[in-house]
Amino acid sequence: MKKILILDTGGTISQEKGVNGALIPGVADIVKIVPRLKEVANINYILIERIDSTDMTHEIRIKIANEIERNYKDFDGFVITHGTDTMADTACALNYMIQNLGKPIVLTGAQLPMFAPGPDGMNNLYYSVKAATDDIGEIAICFGDRIIRGCRSFKENVEGFNAFNSPRSPYIGELGVNIKLNENRIKRYPGYPRFFTNFETGVVVIHQVSGGETDLLKYCIEDNSIKGVIIVGYGTGNLQTRLISSIEKIVNLGKRVIIVTSCTKGSTILEQYQTGFAAREAGALPGFDLTLSAATQKLMYALGREGDFETHFYEKIGRDME
Secondary structure (H helix, E strand, O other): OOEEEEEEEEOHHHEEEOOOOOEEEOOOOHHHHOOOHHHHOEEEEEEEEEEOHHHOOHHHHHHHHHHHHHHHHHOOEEEEEOOOOOHHHHHHHHHHHEEOOOOOEEEEOOOOOOOOOOOOHHHHHHHHHHHHOOOOOOEEEEEOOEEEEHHHOEEOOOOOOOOEEOOOOOOOEEEOOOEEEOOOOOOOOOOOOEEOOOOOOOEEEEEOOOOOOOOOHHHHHHOOOOOEEEEEEEOOOEOOHHHHHHHHHHHHOOOEEEEEEOOOOOOOOOOOOHHHHHHHHOOOEEOOOOOHHHHHHHHHHHHHHHHHOOOOHHHHHHHHHO
């Protein structure tokens, strides 16, 4: 029987009602609530934090990565219980923190707390542990009836039990009576991963306002703590012309600007329209088909690697993003 380590960071799956009726981090032993787990694997458990995932930080993600590094050789797979709101962000962050993985790291959680009628967390946790024993060698989200590549995922539903989707990439597995794994998954392979957690967290995300006149990019010029900017472009990555001069100023300060598409399918193609081409000429880089979560975490990773580069950093960070 395979050995699985569960790392608990809280989220709805373990939350309880507070005095005002709102959900707050709870104290429930989620492993004991799902007794069937012992039929699937030998389980070990580590409490990282009990938080609402809205309060997830880079420092907590480092704790997760450190526990995986410390225990990597002793376990066949890892399950992380996590709140749904930032689960995709953590999956993306871990994808860049832990490279050349070779074993499954499965994130899961719930739409309903364990005390609610018909809680989905029991099934999610059970199938996540089962998936962590299977032939998967990458970071995945196991939720509802889907197993999704972590760095391609995003939360699309606040009410349905299939909370996550990956429209730019097919699922790597499906859940039913049995787990069906698809051939597009990364399979288990031997080796030891590379760990890197020195992200540069001075990154902001800017959404354009159609018809608005405020240029929030000006604050990115003035604030020295900001090292990178993600701009959500229209369509293939098109930006309002009035923003181009600010992009050029940001880039000239040595800061990095990445443009992603606001669409759920497709890719950033800055050369397709003049409004995107002008941003590229000003120094912005395309985010290609990265989700917003993936682009944000990957930029923090790439900026953190800046110390490794002596020359041509701009070209190298572009290759990192691609």
